[in-house]
Amino acid sequence: MAHTRRTETTAAPAPAFVRAVTAIVGERGVRARPTDLVVYESDGLPGYHKVPALAVFPSTRDEVIALVRLMAREGVAFVARGSGTGLSGGALADGVVLLGLNRLTRILEVDAANRRAIVEPGVVNAWLTRAAAQHGLHYAPDPSSQAACTIGGNVAENAGGPHCLKYGVTLNHVISVTVVLPNGEVVTLGNRDGEDDGYDLRGAFIGSEGCFGVALDVTVALTPNPPAVRTILADFLSLEDAARVTSAIVAAGILPAALEMMDGPTIRAVEASVYAAGYPVDADAVLLAELDGLEAGIAADVEVVARLCREYGARTVRVATDPAERARLWQGRKKAFGAMGRLGSHLVVQDAVVPRTALARVLGEIRAIGLRHGVTVCNVFHAGDGNLHPNLPYDGTDPDMVRRVELAMREIMACCIAAGGTISGEHGVGLDKMRYMDQIFSADSLAAQCAVRSVFDPEHRSNPGKVVPVRSCREWGPRASR
Amino acid sequence: MTSVESIRDAVREAGATGRGLRVSGAGTWLDAGRPVAAHAPISTCTLRGIVEYEPGDLTLTARAGTTLAEIAETTAAERQWLALDPAGSPSGTIGATVATASAGPLSHAFGLPRDVVLGVEVVTGDGQLVRGGGRVVKNVAGFDLARLFVGSWGTLGVITEVTVRLRALPDVDETVTLPAAALAAVGRAPVLPIALELITGPLAARLGLGADPLLLVRLAGNAESVATQRRALGDDVRAVPGDVWSALRAAEPAGAPVWRASTRPTLFDSLWGVLPPDAVAHATPRRGVVRCLGVDPSVMLALRDHATIIGERLPADAWRALGAGPAADPLSVGIRKRFDPVSLLNPGILG
Numbered sequence: 088m089a090h091t092r093r094t095e096t097t098a099a100p101a102p103a104f105v106r107a108v109t110a111i112v113g114e115r116g117v118r119a120r121p122t123d124l125v126v127y128e129s130d131g132l133p134g135y136h137k138v139p140a141l142a143v144f145p146s147t148r149d150e151v152i153a154l155v156r157l158m159a160r161e162g163v164a165f166v167a168r169g170s171g172t173g174l175s176g177g178a179l180a181d182g183v184v185l186l187g188l189n190r191l192t193r194i195l196e197v198d199a200a201n202r203r204a205i206v207e208p209g210v211v212n213a214w215l216t217r218a219a220a221q222h223g224l225h226y227a228p229d230p231s232s233q234a235a236c237t238i239g240g241n242v243a244e245n246a247g248g249p250h251c252l253k254y255g256v257t258l259n260h261v262i263s264v265t266v267v268l269p270n271g272e273v274v275t276l277g278n279r280d281g282e283d284d285g286y287d288l289r290g291a292f293i294g295s296e297g298c299f300g301v302a303l304d305v306t307v308a309l310t311p312n313p314p315a316v317r318t319i320l321a322d323f324l325s326l327e328d329a330a331r332v333t334s335a336i337v338a339a340g341i342l343p344a345a346l347e348m349m350d351g352p353t354i355r356a357v358e359a360s361v362y363a364a365g366y367p368v369d370a371d372a373v374l375l376a377e378l379d380g381l382e383a384g385i386a387a388d389v390e391v392v393a394r395l396c397r398e399y400g401a402r403t404v405r406v407a408t409d410p411a412e413r414a415r416l417w418q419g420r421k422k423a424f425g426a427m428g429r430l431g432s433h434l435v436v437q438d439a440v441v442p443r444t445a446l447a448r449v450l451g452e453i454r455a456i457g458l459r460h461g462v463t464v465c466n467v468f469h470a471g472d473g474n475l476h477p478n479l480p481y482d483g484t485d486p487d488m489v490r491r492v493e494l495a496m497r498e499i500m501a502c503c504i505a506a507g508g509t510i511s512g513e514h515g516v517g518l519d520k521m522r523y524m525d526q527i528f529s530a531d532s533l534a535a536q537c538a539v540r541s542v543f544d545p546e547h548r549s550n551p552g553k554v555v556p557v558r559s560c561r562e563w564g565p566r567a568s569r
Numbered sequence: 570m571t572s573v574e575s576i577r578d579a580v581r582e583a584g585a586t587g588r589g590l591r592v593s594g595a596g597t598w599l600d601a602g603r604p605v606a607a608h609a610p611i612s613t614c615t616l617r618g619i620v621e622y623e624p625g626d627l628t629l630t631a632r633a634g635t636t637l638a639e640i641a642e643t644t645a646a647e648r649q650w651l652a653l654d655p656a657g658s659p660s661g662t663i664g665a666t667v668a669t670a671s672a673g674p675l676s677h678a679f680g681l682p683r684d685v686v687l688g689v690e691v692v693t694g695d696g697q698l699v700r701g702g703g704r705v706v707k708n709v710a711g712f713d714l715a716r717l718f719v720g721s722w723g724t725l726g727v728i729t730e731v732t733v734r735l736r737a738l739p740d741v742d743e744t745v746t747l748p749a750a751a752l753a754a755v756g757r758a759p760v761l762p763i764a765l766e767l768i769t770g771p772l773a774a775r776l777g778l779g780a781d782p783l784l785l786v787r788l789a790g791n792a793e794s795v796a797t798q799r800r801a802l803g804d805d806v807r808a809v810p811g812d813v814w815s816a817l818r819a820a821e822p823a824g825a826p827v828w829r830a831s832t833r834p835t836l837f838d839s840l841w842g843v844l845p846p847d848a849v850a851h852a853t854p855r856r857g858v859v860r861c862l863g864v865d866p867s868v869m870l871a872l873r874d875h876a877t878i879i880g881e882r883l884p885a886d887a888w889r890a891l892g893a894g895p896a897a898d899p900l901s902v903g904i905r906k907r908f909d910p911v912s913l914l915n916p917g918i919l920g
Contacts (some may be wrong), residue, residue, distance in 0.1 A: 118845075163671055201835050225656070240846045244709065245713070247707060251707070255680070255684060257672045258713075259680060268852055276769070278877055279833070279878030280645055280832055280833055280877060281831030282878060283720075284877070284879050285720070285895025285896045285898075286717055286720070286895075287720055288900055288904075290713060292719050293713070293716075293763065294709050294713050295712055301860065337627060338625055338737070339886040340648065340737035340738065340739065360617070381761055381790075381794060382759075383758055383797030383798065384791045384794025384797065385794075386791055387792075411892070423900050440705040442623060442626040443706075444625035444626050470582075472706050472707045473626075473706065473707070476877055507704060509710045510710045513707050514709070514711060516709075516710060516711060520710070524711060527710060528711060529696045529698070529700065531698060532699045532700045533711070533715070535699045535908070536711050538907040539712055539714065539904060539907065540712060541907070542904050543900065543906060554711060555711060555712070
């Protein structure tokens with residue numbers, strides 16, 4: 088989070104290259120003027136500004152392939168980008184070609200009988216669920232940005248969302264991906280027509296943050312809509328109590344579809360905004376639990392969750408059954424990031440995971456870190472997964488505040504790592520988290536990651552300079568024993 | 570091999586001489602996979618023990634040689650379980666289960682090892698200790714090495730430790746049977762079984778369940794949920810003891826050819842329908858997978874053009890007839906080269 092705006096102008100691409108690109112995608116598919124390119128200098132994470140040398144927007148699969156082959160011939164580096172909602176700086180193109188995939192928006196097939204769909208990478212996550220709805224199906228991964236983010240981006244980041252507690256993340260819902268590798272070759276990873284055998288290349292590709300190639304189409308699993316859904320909202324005077332009840336619910340044998348939490352500062356930001364959901368503003372935490380499944384037996388599970396919430400100190404427990412009431416309880420959670428816009432001109436949406444049983448302690452430490460550095464921390468997160476999102480609103484024009492936010496973030500990450508956690512649950516490493524990679528992986532493990540990248544992209548032209556620090560990419564091979 | 574260090578030393582030593590290693594766990598399934606041309610065995614079966622188990626996290630880390638039975642016993646004490654039920658005996662190890670990506674009927678609801686594994690530690694073919702993934706349930710830090718090691722049959726590295734996701738044991742866990750013809754009706758009924766497995770008549774007979782093909786339906790949840798689901802299945806349901814599942818896992822005759830054929834779920838009937846009447850076989854229809862126990866490989870070869878075929882245990886000529894293995898594409902070859910440059914580990918097992 089350097090907050091240093093690039094002032095030097097990026098070297099302009101060679102005119103012959105621009106002509107070749109234009110021949111593939113037409114004038115309407117090329118952006119070359121600095122005033123146009125500045126639009127793409129950031130993603131959803133503030134603080135980074137990287138201007139691409141050229142932005143290209145193919146409209147068809149063949150155009151994507153032709154572009155990647157052209158860039159392979161010319162040795163040109165590129166960064167694939169969907170909607171640019173990422174939160175790790177992963178889709179920033181620093182003086183290289185930005186390959187925008189958000190014109191490839193066709194849902195190629197919804198195969199309800201086999202519960203799957205085939206989509207182009209630029210299809211927006213929520214569109215897919217909308218298309219599946221008439222068949223009583225939905226696409227389970229539901230990142231908070233689902234109204235804007237694309238399936239291609241979701242695959243690149245292995246996106247999650249509130250409902251992945253029960254249903255799993257993108258990895259668990261992608262059947263196959265057709266990919267154009269950085270060398271221009273087109274391969275299908277995964278098997279549409281039966282079991283997978285051999286190395287799980289599809290699994291390796293998912294979450295590779297655009298470093299292994301560009302998705303041309305994605306075959307995803309669709310999930311039947313549950314016949315019964317209940318949403319439970321409980322409010323607590325202690326964040327730590329609310330954190331403890333999450334483990335108690337799961338230990339009681341109940342796997343909620345979602346188990347989400349918001350802390351006091353988040354609740355107050357939401358309630359002061361147009362997204363007010365009626366959360367009690369004097370609470371230190373609200374817990375949202377969603378149970379789904381068959382109608383039979385769901386009431387008994389709701390009763391267990393409500394009882395546990397009360398035992399752990401909940402003041403009130405509300406249960407919503409009808410869709411309108413449920414949507415209202417969810418509204419504040421889904422719009423929490425937007426509501427935080429009230430608290431500062433900039434917002435860091437952090438992402439880390441800790442073991443569920445460490446939540447209460449880590450949340451206490453995060454609170455202390457915020458106080459120590461005089462920064463506001465709003466926690467809104469997937470409690471059931473232990474996936475924290477400490478959000479830090481701040482004023483990016485105040486260098487002292489920027490420095491304090493930076494310090495607080497480093498301490499928060501260190502605290503999550505020390506608790507046995509990891510540095511990202513769903514946002515990816517991108518640019519922003521590279522500095523923490525050697526705190527969770529040994530040099531040999533990082534070099535192994537680099538080695539896999541080199542198999543997919545020997546020249547490291549696909550999203551260069553991301554995920555694994557270049558210094559970790561020593562030559563991988565047999566070494567002298569000990 | 571009782572320590573990771575001893576495994577690493579053995580792999581490095583083999584690397585120095587270029588002599589291939591046969592990697593195994595408990596050694597209960599050494600006749601699976603393509604023939605291996607190895608000089609020496611290397612087993613993780615004495616690398617045992619649960620490293621970390623925090624019930625509130627529903628995660629467990631175990632050394633590779635820990636048996637599935639030991640994991641089941643430890644987790645059951647906390648009313649939890651690892652929802653993987655691969656064929657074979659409970660004395661099989663977690664390392665081998667993950668290395669071979671073995672799964673059973675519970676995959677209907679709970680997925681495959683790739684969906685359950687959170688992290689692995691391996692000694693690679695060039696003797697380096699590498700970790701993929703981690704111990705938390707959600708993790709996108711870096712490239713996902715763990716997925717590559719799951720199902721790699723030991724050819725990228727010797728798995729020394731595994732972290733898996735657990736589930737809470739249901740209050741009630743009941744299995745009922747229905748006539749096989751009820752499959753479509755069960756698909757429309759308001760039930761969410763955790764396993765839904767078809768078995769042929771000859772397999773039913775072997776399990777002591779009569780001579781007709783059957784549908785095994787495993788219902789789980791709280792008492793009210795299970796009772797309501799059982800009623801929804803109609804009057805033809807018959808309760809069977811829960812140990813039918815362990816009997817099914819152990820049903821394959823020693824030494825018999827075992828292979829699987831799979832397709833997309835809507836084409837499942839076309840696979841199931843071509844099995845000879847005396848076939849001993851079971852299937853997970855939702856996944857489109859049929860598993861044949863002792864059915865002649867000629868049936869398998871005839872299905873090759875309409876289905877994905879995966880051999881488990883086959884005679885050498887059947888392996889040859891299947892042709893190139895599943896890791897012959899350039900990406901797989903490249904990955905193998907990076908992790909096991911001189912093909913020390915289980916050479917030939919994937920082709």
